[in-house]
Structure formats: structure tokens, C-alpha cells
Amino acid sequence: MTAAPEARTPGDETAALKARIAAEPALILDDRELMQALIAAGAPQGRNVVDLRGALVGRLESRLDQLSRTHRSVIAAAYENLAGVSQVHRATLALLDAESFEAVLAALLDETPAIIAVDAARLCIEVDDDGSDPAAGLPSALAERVVALPEGGVAAYVALGDAPEREGVWLRPTPPEAELLYGDEAGRLGSEALIALDLGDGRVGVVAFAAEDARRFSPDHGVDLVVFLGGVISRVLRRRLP
Template structure:
């Protein structure tokens, strides 16, 4: 009985068909039309077929490229949003009427524009501190920022938690910038708090926060501390 007769005598179950084709591969390999309809290509036994591997590499490279492009687009959108919010915040700050109003606006823009726990302005004594600002003892800015030469801090600093008063339990990361105001200069800082431990991290850029700090400095110097 030849191969085709054997096939007709065999029950057409998937397992039976598979065994038959393994035993009689020429049924497929010698029928070019059938191979074409099935989307298959016969390759000599001494030839290594690189096409599937090459296609897999191309697909993986495309996936990585798409992921990288998506991350860049997301970062660009986030940066654009942050810049737009910062510009709006500057306008809000410049409209402050006095020191207390400036402190209120800093706190409100932190919450409303940036989704943060809050923002505060702090100033070292022993002289009078403006209404609405946090009072610090002399040298406390250095302590909070982690060193006398530090101008900025991004991360979590336990000594700064108290700046946020009753909201201290919500604070898990901060962005803080040193400030100096009036003549003779008095040391102070502006601090923003996030409830997200990754909200502010040491590897983040601080340009926008520093820009806001400079605006607060110049705005505060409009009025004397009464």
C-alpha cells in the first residue's frame, strides 16, 4: 500500500495527520502549489534559515524604539505642562499685595497648580518674621538643607517636616531652595512638599523651583518687614 493509500485508510485526526506528514514529508515538500497556499517555504537541509530570527530582531528593535519615543513624548508633555504652570504661578505671585498674601499664594499654587501637599516660606530670626511665614532660628536653614553650602534640596529631609505644620504626616518628599532677602540679607527658604516619595528626588532638575524662589525673593523685597 503506497503513502496516499495509507493516508486514506487512516482516520483524519490531527495526531494521525501529523504522524503521517512526519513519515511522508515529500507530500508537502514536493507539492509547490500546496506549499505556497500554506505560506511555507522549503529550505535545503544544509541551509540555516535566518529569516525568523531576523524578523524577531527587527520586531524587538521596533518595540524598543517605540518605547523610547513614547517615554520622550511623555517627558516632553510633562515638562511643557510644568513650565506652563510655573509661568502661571509667577503671575499669581507678582499680584501679591503683602507678605501674608505672598505666603498664601505660594501655598495655594503648590496645591492647586502642582497637586502638592503645600508650599511655605520660612525666614531666620531673631528679627520679626512676616505674617504667614515660618520662623526659623539662626543657622536653621543650613541644618534643613544639609550643609552651609547647599542652595537646593530635593528628596526627604526629616528636619523640614515641621515646616508644614498640621500637614506634616502627608509629607514624603520636598523641594527646598535657599533664599536671601533685604539688606542686610536675612536667610530663608521656600519649601514645597509632596505626598509621593518619588515626587521630589535628588536626581531631578530644580530649575523651575529655583525660578519660583527667585520670584518670591524679589517680590518679598517690595515691602519692609513691619
């Protein structure tokens, strides 16, 4: 014989409902229709409605704070991006205005670092075994920042560390071997951007921009502007390289 189901009183159902709400208040707080109904009920319904109103206000304030923080982050990122675009445009104009190889190097190694706010720049070009020097005839202030590398030297340097290559760009902390490019300056430099150059006629090169700030160039940063600048540098150098 099947036992009859135990009868539940209205008091039992009320207690069960209270327990469920206490355990999962989000059932009400996240339900717009329920909250509107409770708020519309007004203060005469007693303290419980007021408490729920307070909880709702607290939750809305929390969400508003989160939205405000997100909004500020988006605005800051937009301004930073606009500043970056402006810097790259100015550097591009400086490079395009150069009318000789020496002028290109001055724009690349002096003006561009100042414009994009980095602390060091190097142009690295692989040379043949015949001892040709891409910096021959240049003023010493420029020549010392044009680095002649042996065949395979560019690939060997960019392979240092574990930063990924993205569209011919590496953004990373400066490796212990950074002295190969920056000489005595290497010790104060914390991060670098390496940009592969298409110099034509089988010539291999890379331009390196380095900053003292270790967070200036990071693998998780975007590379669109850096890729664009690299394209400009490659085109200008192809026309001016001796």
C-alpha cells in the first residue's frame, strides 16, 4: 500500500521559499520583472521590500562602477592609439623627406626615436664576406648605430628569447645578448621592437628600437602601427641604400 504524500501547510511553503531566496538571492535580484514589482509595491509593504531595494541599488552601483572603469579604459586606449598613429605619421613624413642615404639614417636613427619616444635605435644589415661596410663614409655618430651582421646574423638575433614573430615584428624584453646591437647602451635597455626589413636584391636587414622601460614593448601589444612603419622604412631604404 502506497503511503499518502505528506501534506504541506502554507507555512511550510513560505519557509521553503524564504530558504530558497536566502540561498540564491540572485533569483530575484537578477529578475527585472520581479524587482520592478517589488519596487512598485512601495514602502508600505514593510522593511523586507526596503532591504531588497537596498540590495538592488547596491548591485546597480557595482555594475555602474564596473561600466565606468571599462569606459575609462576604452577611452584611455583610444587616446593612446591616436597618439601612436600621430607619432608614426610624423616619423613617416621625416623619412619621406630624406633625400640621401645619410639623411634617411638621420631620420631613422635620430628623429624617429625622439618622435616615438624610445631610447635607442639600430639599423642592422647583413653583409657578404667581402667585408663591405654599409656605414662606410657616414659620420661617426650615425655609423656607430649601423650594425653590420654576418650572413644569418639577423635570424640568429631575432631567434633569441621566446617572443613570437608577428608579421615580421618581434616585441620583447631585451635579451642578454643585446650588447651585439646596442653596445654599452644595452645594460640600460629593458625592451625592444625588432622589425624585419625588405631591402631588395637579397639584402637582409632589421631595424631595432629599444626602450629603458621593460614594459614598453611586450609580446601582447598590437603590431599594426609597427608593421606599417617597417614598410615605410623598407621602401625608403631600398631607394637610398648605396
